[in-house]
Each structure stands twice: as C-alpha cells, then as structure tokens.
Amino acid sequence: MRVLVLCTHNSARSQMAEGWLRHHAARRGRTIEVHSAGTEATRVKPEAVAVMDEIGVDLRGHASKTLFDLPDPWRFDLVWTVCDAAAEACPAYPAATARLHASFPDPSGHDLERWRAVRDAIGAASERLVAVVAEDRVPTEADLA
Secondary structure (H helix, E strand, O other): OEEEEEEOOOOOHHHHHHHHHHHHHHHOOOOOEEEEEEOOOOOOOHHHHHHHHHOOOOOOOOOOOEHHHOOOOOOOOEEEEOOHHHHHHOOOOOOOOEEEEOOOOOOOOOOHHHHHHHHHHHHHHHHHHHHHHHOOOOOOHHHHO
C-alpha cells in the first residue's frame, strides 16, 4: 500500500503522521510506503522533531516538500489529509485513490504540551489506520476516530 499524508506546510502534523505510520507498520511487520507533503513547502519544525524523538521516532532526516517533489505523485492508494486547509486544497486523484480526512489542531506557536497532545492524537489515529490496513481493509474516516 502506498500512503500520502497531506497538510498545508508539511512542517508538523503530516511529518508526525508519516513517522507514526512507518513506526506502527514496522511494529506489525507490514510494508507500507509512506510519504508526506504539503500544499506548499516550508521546513520541518524543530518542535515536531523533538516530540517525536521523545517516543523514539526520528524525523531528523525529513524535509518539507510538495506533492510535486514526490516520486509518482498521482499513484497513491490512500491520501490522508490532516488539516482542514489541505483537505480543501487537496487535488483530484485517480478514482482508485481512497481519501481520508481527520483534522488535528495546529500546535505551532504553543508549548510542548500542546505538541505532545497533537502527537499522541495523530499517533492513535495512525495506529488504527495501520491496524485496518493489516486486516487488508481500506480504512474509512470512522476507523480513525
């Protein structure tokens, strides 16, 4: 399965989701190709790197990118938008692409406790998504809740 996590700047929430999805897939012995992108590229926020490092997921090699920076950007099995702006600006994908949306609050400008809360919420949704994929089912938004 090939998954794209999409957010506005690809600087925090989508980066954390990418890391979480890889982490949970590896724990289950599943192969999931995961990418993240933004509707515009900026930089990966150091707070995202710090809070993910706390739980053993390394984002230090990640870079903010747009959809057009990805290999084969129009061939994803699943596109997961993690902020409302990205959901609204999400481009049309081929009919075979499943789309999910689960909005998480932007932790930017807040203390690390807010970052941890967003990290944990994304982590829980990511774990549920991987569990559904491990059952060879296509996830729905209800699976993320």
